[in-house]
Amino acid sequence: MTDTAAKLFQLYENAPVLIALYDAFDRLRYANRSFRAAFFLDPDEAPLWSQLMRRNFHAQRGTVIRQDDFEAWLISTQSRRGKTGFRAFETDLWDGRWLWMTETVQGDGWMLCIASDITDLRAGERLLRQDRDFAIKAAYTDELTGIANRRFATARIEDMLRRPDPDTGLYGCVAVLDLDNFKYINDRYGHQAGDIILRDLAARIIGRVRRSDCFGRFGGEEFVLVMPATSVEEAALIVERMLAIVRLSRPLPAWSDFSYSFSAGVAAGRAGDTPTDLFGRADKALYAAKMAGRNRIHVDIDLSDHAAAS
Structure with missing residues (x-):
C-alpha cells in the first residue's frame, strides 16, 4: 500500500461519515468504523447487503424499514438498487439519526456508499422529503410483484x-x-x-x-x-x-x-x-x-x- 493509499484508508476509517464498499454481488467488502457502528458489524464481517438488512430488520436496529413484510420490501428494493450510476436519498436509523446517503456504481457493479448525518438540518421538512421519495419509488415499482415496472x-x-x-x-x-x-x-x-x-x-x-x-x-x-x-x-x-x-x-x-x-x-x-x-x-x-x-x-x-x- 502506498503512502497516499495508506493515508486515504486512515482518513476513511476515522471519518464521521459512513463509508462502505460493495462488490458486484452486493457483498460488503469494506466498511469504516462509523458504518460498522451504525449497522452493528464486526470488523471482520463481510455479509451480503440483503443479509445485513435482514438481521437488522428483525433486531429493530440500523435502517428503519416501514413495512411489515421484509421479504417483499427486499424484492422491491433489490430490483432498483445499484441500477443507475448515481443515486442520492434520505434514510433514518432506529437510533434517531437521519442520513443523506449516496450510492455510486461503477460499470463492473462495485458500489461506493457514503452517508452523512443530517439530523439537525431542516428537521421539519424530513417527512415531506421522505413522502416525495416514496412517491418516486412507487412510480417505478410494479404493484403486484414489487419489482421494477x-x-x-x-x-x-x-x-x-x-x-x-x-x-x-x-x-x-x-x-x-x-x-x-x-x-x-x-x-x-x-x-x-x-x-x-x-x-x-x-x-x-x-x-x-x-x-x-x-x-x-x-x-x-x-x-x-x-x-x-x-x-x-x-x-x-x-x-x-x-x-x-x-x-x-x-x-x-x-x-x-x-x-x-x-x-x-x-x-x-x-x-x-x-x-x-x-x-x-x-x-x-x-x-x-x-x-x-x-x-x-x-x-x-x-x-x-x-x-x-x-
Whole structure:
C-alpha cells in the first residue's frame, strides 16, 4: 500500500461519515468504523447487503424499514438498487439519526456508499422529503410483484443503448420472458393462484440478477431482463439458468405437483437502436420460442449471425 493509499484508508476509517464498499454481488467488502457502528458489524464481517438488512430488520436496529413484510420490501428494493450510476436519498436509523446517503456504481457493479448525518438540518421538512421519495419509488415499482415496472426497465434500456461498453464494445442484451400457458393457469387454478405465480417468478429471479442488470415486469405475464455489456451467448446462458430454477418451483401449496415455466426471446443492442427496436427483436425471438413448443429460449438469429461474422 502506498503512502497516499495508506493515508486515504486512515482518513476513511476515522471519518464521521459512513463509508462502505460493495462488490458486484452486493457483498460488503469494506466498511469504516462509523458504518460498522451504525449497522452493528464486526470488523471482520463481510455479509451480503440483503443479509445485513435482514438481521437488522428483525433486531429493530440500523435502517428503519416501514413495512411489515421484509421479504417483499427486499424484492422491491433489490430490483432498483445499484441500477443507475448515481443515486442520492434520505434514510433514518432506529437510533434517531437521519442520513443523506449516496450510492455510486461503477460499470463492473462495485458500489461506493457514503452517508452523512443530517439530523439537525431542516428537521421539519424530513417527512415531506421522505413522502416525495416514496412517491418516486412507487412510480417505478410494479404493484403486484414489487419489482421494477415498465417505466423503470425502459429507462435502463435507454441507458444501455446510449453507448457501447468501453471494454467489450457491446451495448448489451434484452430478454423478454413470458409465462407459458398463463391463461390456462388462471382459468384452472384461479386468478389468485396466477398472482402467486407472478410473485414467485419475480422473487426467484430478482435474487439472481447481477448488479448491472435490471429485471422488471412489463405487464400481464410478460417480464424483461436488461443485461448491459453482455453478449447474446452469455445472455442466453443467464436466462437458461433462470429457467432451470423456475422449473423446480412448486408455488401452489394446494397443488404440490404443480410447476410452471416461461419462454424467452433474447436480442442484442445495435448502434442506432431505440428501446422499441431492441424490444421488438427480442419479442420476435420470444414468439419463435413459443412456436417451437414453449419452455425454452430463442436468440435473435440475424444478430447472432452478424456477431459471428464480425
